[in-house]
Amino acid sequence: GQQLNQSPQSMFIQEGEDVSMNCTSSSIFNTWLWYKQDPGEGPVLLIALYKAGELTSNGRLTAQFGITRKDSFLNISASIPSDVGIYFCAGQRGSTLGRLYFGRGTQLTVWP
Amino acid sequence: DTEVTQTPKHLVMGMTNKKSLKCEQHMGHRAMYWYKQKAKKPPELMFVYSYEKLSINESVPSRFSPECPNSSLLNLHLHALQPEDSALYLCASSQGFRSYNEQFFGPGTRLTVL
Numbered sequence: 001g002q003q004l005n006q007s008p009q010s011m012f013i014q015e016g017e018d019v020s021m022n023c024t025s026s027s028i029f030n031t032w033l034w035y036k037q038d039p040g041e042g043p044v045l046l047i048a049l050y051k052a053g054e055l056t057s058n059g060r061l062t063a064q065f066g067i068t069r070k071d072s073f074l075n076i077s078a079s080i081p082s083d084v085g086i087y088f089c090a091g092q093r094g095s096t097l098g099r100l101y102f103g104r105g106t107q108l109t110v111w112p
Numbered sequence: 113d114t115e116v117t118q119t120p121k122h123l124v125m126g127m128t129n130k131k132s133l134k135c136e137q138h139m140g141h142r143a144m145y146w147y148k149q150k151a152k153k154p155p156e157l158m159f160v161y162s163y164e165k166l167s168i169n170e171s172v173p174s175r176f177s178p179e180c181p182n183s184s185l186l187n188l189h190l191h192a193l194q195p196e197d198s199a200l201y202l203c204a205s206s207q208g209f210r211s212y213n214e215q216f217f218g219p220g221t222r223l224t225v226l
Binding site for chain 2: 003031033035040041042043044045048086088098099100102103104105107
């Protein structure tokens with residue numbers, strides 16, 4: 001199935017730094033979702049975006065739904081060690097029976 | 113409460129065994145999903161149930177057999193699996209299929225096929 005282009009593939013940063021990752025697609029989506037997954041656990045929903053141009057925050061996390069509806073980014077400010085994990089973007093179209101199209105993930109490592 | 117539960121947490125089985133994975137949600141969601149995930153890869157959709165009826169089967173081999181006994185429960189029956197079927201199996205649920213219906217994932221079952 002279609003996968004989104006998510007970058008970067010991995011990031012190694014120091015505690016306190018800000019992080020930015022993004023997803024792009026050749027197709028339009030109605031919904032963008034950002035998940036975080038810890039090793040051996042299921043993905044946890046961080047932020048959901050529903051409208052083009054929408055900017056939404058959840059604590060230190062901020063995500064935006066691109067104006068073209070073909071991209072989204074996630075920012076994490078003042079990173080902490082527990083931010084370590086894999087971050088997945090996922091797009092959803094209204095006509096595809098709930099199917100999610102996932103990015104390949106961004107592996108985030110935070111050094112204390 | 114946005115909780116999806118899955119049992120067991122870990123499962124080891126031989127290629128001739130029959131086992132089942134279970135998933136439960138009490139959020140009143142009417143859509144439930146099974147995903148397979150290999151290490152460091154995104155989840156891959158296997159099955160989608162809507163109102164207890166199978167809506168999507170992503171050409172999954174018949175050794176995987178899903179079942180939705182009621183709106184809160186989803187099972188995945190396993191028989192004659194292969195070692196390459198070893199993976200994290202995730203269940204998810206959503207209120208429906210429209211926008212504003214986010215998918216919530218369970219913690220997964222780590223399956224090892226010997």
